[in-house]
Amino acid sequence: MSAQPRRPVLAVVGGTDPAYRGYCLEAAAVDHRLVLIDSTAPRGLVNDLVEDHELADVQDAEAVVKAGLALAERHEIAGVLTWNEYSLVPAAALAERLGLPGNTVASMRACRDKGTTRRLLADADVPSAACERVDSLKAAAHAAARIGYPVVLKPASHAASIGVIRVDRPDDLPGAWQFTSSGARHQGTEGSGVLVEEYLDGPEVSVECVSRAGETVAVAVTRKELGFAPYFEEVGHTITADDPLLPVVAPVARQALRALGVSDGVQHVELRLTDSGPRIIEVNARIGGDFIGRLVHLATGLNLPAIASALATDRSPDLATTRQGSAAVRILHPSTSGTLLERRLPAHTVGVGGGELREVGWLRSVGEMINLPPEGDLHEARIGYLITTAPTLTGAEAARLAAEEAIVVRVRPGGPTA
Structure with missing residues (x-):
């Protein structure tokens, strides 16, 4: 009886948050032996799924390469992968150093610095937004006047909508500048300053893409729901197999990836559906955040972390869909900031319109302080999530609404008491 071939070794850089990325690690571990580079x-x-690890600052390319070379002395590494936005450039640098498949460092820098993204998209005539990089309130005021209100202020190389705010009129600009410049202090090193951008009006979606050697297939459309205006906190997502929007937005997503030089892996391309057509917000060269990858799997059967792992180890993934349904997630927030006193879902089954409640998860514990925007970012504002599925989008949304209405949340305004 012949021995089974050993699974290839995949080096994962960062992205080990169990709530948002645990499913990615589990999927990658099915066909790969995992080694990890992380800051902790x-x-x-995570410990159960990885065979070996090295500690490093996962936002520092030099540190990640050094850690990866140490792992390469102990393992025959076949691929490098990250789903952490801040580790895209370090992971590309490690893959390049080891001579492994992946995107170039230059293309990852182009995605990470949103100012560079806008310039390259404009050069390639990809529909995007007018944009200027500024380093002072005075410069921001001049840029906003040239672009025209409303505008959006955002750090050049952050993620998760940190520091992003819509500004409707000049009188609102000083407060917005303080909010964004404060967020920009902790942004990634790939970009600098604050961007003043044209506000793109219309529904927001993302295109989930799979690329190999420059050939891109758009596999799903995520319809996004935003809250807490003028901030851009994402509060819900829905995905339907064979969404009729897919052929509308896929060509623009492919054009954007080509313009930035992104050739391999799984990508999450964000757009707004404006009166003039789909226009790019930004390009993320990794699996979409929150629970988007899980929704893709529930609606279509496509396993994005497994696909990304195969691509990283130079294998062709299977992109055949095995499901035809819809999936939805609601990110749970309280109605006010304060101390979380109670969060629970009654034990009775929730299901409406043929939908099914697949999962309820909690992100914060009783007794913790919850801060809604603008004081709190997504980590401080969210208390949990719920995921529903159904054969149709209407059913998935109905089940989501029923579950949301059944959840009990109590918050005491103000901080914890002794």
């Missing part, structure tokens, strides 16, 4: 030692589920 693996624990719990």
